[in-house]
Amino acid sequence: MLIAEIRVTLKEGVLDPQGTTLRRSLETLGFAGVGEVRVGKSIQVSFAHGDRARARAEAEAMCAKVLANPVIEQYHVDLREA
Amino acid sequence: MLIAEIRVTLKEGVLDPQGTTLRRSLETLGFAGVGEVRVGKSIQVSFAHGDRARARAEAEAMCAKVLANPVIEQYHVDLREA
Numbered sequence: 001m002l003i004a005e006i007r008v009t010l011k012e013g014v015l016d017p018q019g020t021t022l023r024r025s026l027e028t029l030g031f032a033g034v035g036e037v038r039v040g041k042s043i044q045v046s047f048a049h050g051d052r053a054r055a056r057a058e059a060e061a062m063c064a065k066v067l068a069n070p071v072i073e074q075y076h077v078d079l080r081e082a
Numbered sequence: 083m084l085i086a087e088i089r090v091t092l093k094e095g096v097l098d099p100q101g102t103t104l105r106r107s108l109e110t111l112g113f114a115g116v117g118e119v120r121v122g123k124s125i126q127v128s129f130a131h132g133d134r135a136r137a138r139a140e141a142e143a144m145c146a147k148v149l150a151n152p153v154i155e156q157y158h159v160d161l162r163e164a
Contacts, residue, residue, distance in 0.1 A: 001117070007089075007124045008124070009124060009126070019125075019126075022125070022148075022149075025148060026127075026144060026148065029147065029148065031140060031143075031144060033129055033130045033131050033140075034127060034128075034129065034130075034140075035083070035127075035128035035129060035130050036126075036127075036128045037125065037126065037127050037128075038125070038126040039123065039124070039125050039126075040123070040124040040125070040126070041121065041122070041123065041124060042089045042090070042091060042121070042122040042123055042124040043101075043104070043119065043120070043121050043122070044091070044101075044118075044119065044120040044121075044122070045108075045116060045117075045118075045119050046116075046117035046118045046119075047115055047116065047117060048115045048116075048117050049115050058113060058115075058116075061113075062108060062113060065111065066104075066107060066108065066111065067104075
C-alpha cells in the first residue's frame, strides 16, 4: 500500500500570525535562539492501489484542488510504502 | 542556519474526524481508491545557532512541552540546513 505524506505550508513572504504567536510562546518558555516559526498542515493519504506514478499524480491533483490554497500556500508530496 | 521540520500527527487508533471528512470530500470530488486520510500539523522552526545536537534536543523538547499533546499525538523531527 502507498501513503502520500503531504506538507502544505504558507509561501515565502506570506504572513504567518500563528507562527509568530508560537515563536513568542517558545521564547516565553525559555527557548532562546529560535528564529522564524512557520505553521502548516501535514496530511497523510493512503491509496488502495500500488501504482506510484498514479498515486503521485492523484496526490498532486488533491493538493491543487482541495488541500492547498495555491494563492498563498505551496505543497510538497512524498510517497512511501506503508 | 538550521531548520527543524516537525510533523505532529495523531497516534494510531486515535479517531481523526477531520481526516474522515476530508476523505469523504475527496471521494465526492472523484478521487477513487483513497483509503485512510489523517491530518496533522507541520511546523518549521529555524535556529540562530548551527549546533545540530542542540537544535535536535531543543526541537524535541518543544514538541514534548508545547507543540504536541503526548496523550494523543506523536511527533517526528527532521533537521536540515537552510
